[in-house]
Amino acid sequence: MNKKVMLVAGAVISSAIFSLAVGQQRTLTISSFGLNQPLIDKNVTRPFETLCNCKIVYEVGNNADRLAKLIARKNNPNIDVALLGDYFAQAAIREGLLDQLDTRKIPNRNQIYDFAKNPLGNDYGVAFTAYTISLAYRTDKISTPLTSWRDLWRPELKGRIALPNITTTQGPPVVFAVNRAYAGTDSNVNPGFQQLAALKPNILTFYNQSSQVASLFAQDEIWVAPIGRFAWGTMLNTGKPLAWARLREGQIGLMNTVSIVKGTKNEDLAHQYINFLISKEVQLAQANDLVDSPINKTVQLKPAKAAQLTTLGEFANMRFLDAKYLLGVRDEWIARWNKEIAR
Amino acid sequence: MTNNRPRAWLLLFPATVFLLAVFVYPVGVFLLSSFRLENGVGLDNYFTFFSSEVNIEVYWRTVRIALLVTLVSAVVSYPAALAIMQLGAQYRGLLIGLIILPLMISPVARSFAWLVVLGREGLINKTLVGTGVLKESIPILYTENAVFIGLLQLMLPLMLLSLTSALENLPRDVIAAARSLGANSLQVFTRVILPLTRDGLTIGGTLVFTGCVTAYVTPALLGGPRVTMLATLLYQKAGVTVDEAATTVISMVMLLTTLAVNAALKSRSRGAA
Known part of the structure; x- marks a missing residue:
């Protein structure tokens, strides 16, 4: 004892x-x-x-x-x-x-x-x-390479795109890039929002984490997603044939x-x-x-x-987005996105 | 008898203090803050919340899906519960164990499994296309249907368990008695079984409805931002946009809605009995 x-x-x-x-x-x-x-x-x-x-x-x-x-x-x-x-x-x-x-x-x-x-x-x-933000896409499903943000509107991509949710880090930059691709300006983002609203049929869902994109690619759910370059390694780990689009609108950083x-x-x-x-x-x-x-x-x-x-x-050659500009417009963009796009 | 009363209070004391301190007080303060304005009190936060078309849409979607899941789970569970009761005691234990099994799997793991089943290249679409029912795969994932399917599977055991235990308390002879008096199966169910098991239905219905309104993981993973429900909106307001007023309003609305449904179910069962 x-x-x-x-x-x-x-x-x-x-x-x-x-x-x-x-x-x-x-x-x-x-x-x-x-x-x-x-x-x-x-x-x-x-x-x-x-x-x-x-x-x-x-x-x-x-x-x-x-x-x-x-x-x-x-x-x-x-x-x-x-x-x-x-x-x-x-x-x-x-x-x-x-x-x-x-x-x-x-x-x-x-x-x-x-x-x-x-x-x-x-x-x-x-x-x-x-890092840059661009489109990652399946080369076996999309035969003509994507070279512009405007390629997201191709009819063949119906229900095959995952966009970053507006509350994520990549969300506002994607709005920015699309707006620029359709001749919008910093003070007029109507072209961007109108085009994104018209993109709805092609959008499967909105992602909150890059890891979600990887599983969507892995399960053959999506063929395209705008992502940050930092997530590229994770995407390659899915083993799917993927390419990183070189967009003619230039690289945003x-x-x-x-x-x-x-x-x-x-x-x-x-x-x-x-x-x-x-x-x-x-x-x-x-x-x-x-x-x-x-x-x-x-x-x-x-x-x-x-x-x-x-x-x-x-x-x-990268065009870094103006952090103060994005910060200034973010709340307004979130409200507009929830109303016009995420429904 | 009277001697026991002080002791009963004494025995209740620790649990009461605990609940008051860690539940009633903080939750009460939190919910009441939904009425607090910059100067004074009022309903302004509620007006702001319900003035948004998006928020109203989210509210109705939540109520609609929750009611539908509650209804379908009751319809599916009654025959199953009756069948379980007719089996011998040894099988009954096994079956109840199997009913509880899904409740033991983490909702995250379960929702990920659904992603595989409901996807464009998932089991359901492959089967439907393979058998020629569909020409090409249809989107199920990230729609309200996916959320409905996920929640139904998640909540069904709660309804089934409530109904099984209600049926256990049903006197065996009443069904035989009704039959001997010439009632057909439908009449036995609507005139005998249903009225006598309404308490179980009320409990099951409240559990399922509340569960659907407060579920977060299933709508977040299977519905995504397109199928926002109250719980996912609450998370967005609390965690992403840090909107305290909306957070407290949503919490209060969730509580009141579930209380209202509970009251409705109770009054129906009492009225019928």
Whole structure:
């Protein structure tokens, strides 16, 4: 009996000591996208945990969900670092959720493209990747290659298109691109909305996550979807014959930025993480796994990999969408979309 | 008897405190905030919500699908429940186990399975096209029909269980008595079985209707943004556009609608009895 008591006591004490030791390890909480998480864990999470002797915890979801959570917890933030699409980051700045970076603590910032260094203004964040939005399509079902946004209106695509829902990150850029393709302007989006309303017969559904698009392609439900280049690797994993359309309207681009959340207690660790995220090693590893296109200038990719990503040459010709413009029109577009298109 | 009363209150005390603290108080505060305006109280949030054509459409769609699922599940469950009651006790246990089985599968997994069955290249379309019933596959997924099918499968066990237990309490002899007095099968059902199992129908109906109104995963995955229901709209308002007024209004509307249907079912069963 006594022996048993001793054993139990010993177990309790040793587990208490163990938890104390673990308790000393700091935790960095990151709000992130969730797509390709196993690859991100391999390329970023585990190497950084070894480097900083800390623990990384993720809260994942799409931009809109995560921004809503950041707003809800504004006075008592539980997130240290937020990875957001650039116009959601602008929204976060407007809500007073982000802190300015101390760029001296991010030496790798000197290795990234100029457009990525201060995309949000006032050093509220750096871009860690940039990507284009275009059409991914089945080459076995569509014989004539898609070369324009206007090709979505082909009758053969009846019920075979998944569009991004307006509340997703890709939603407003698709409205923007379609509007431009039909000669609309920033101040007149009627052509875009009218055309999208006429596209209804071709639309099977609206997606909220890129992973949904992958399963729709995998099950032969859809033949075309506008997606971000970051999701291309996931689409190729479906094993279906897919192509990335080179559209004659040109490439529109968006950035994903990384920022520090106001009120964090791990400010130094957060800077260290951002510096790590844009380092040559991490950017190369992420690019080779087709997770994100690199914005670190020193990264050298094999041509076969570069062909699957948004690359150096394309960045120069890309037209980055004005994040502040999108932010300004988003609420109005959501209301209009719900009324005219999503029914 | 009177001695027992204080003790009964004492025994109820912990559960009452728990429910008041973690359910009645927070939910009450949340729902009441739907009447709060910038200055004072009023129904403005409700007027704003129902002034939108889209919101009204979502409301009627939700009520329509929920009522239809409730009705169809009752129609399908009565014969099944009667059949189960006529089987021996050993089979009855097995069958009830099988009824409960779908309830044990996560709604997410179940909805994904439906994606495979209902798709353009799914089981139903392949069968219909293969047997020549259809010339080419038709869209089922991402329509109201898909949501209806998914919810019916999800909620049917609740109705079946309620009716089975109601039938268990039905005195065996009444059916034989009705028959010996010359009632045909239809008369036995409408004059004897239905009135005597109305309580089960009320419980089952309330469970199914409430379940349909509050279900999130099934309409989100099988219907998508095109078939928005109250629960998916609630999520959008709460999680994406952060519209607190609409969130509280939708919650209140959901609660009142389910209470109204429950009251209607109850009054019908009482009126008939």
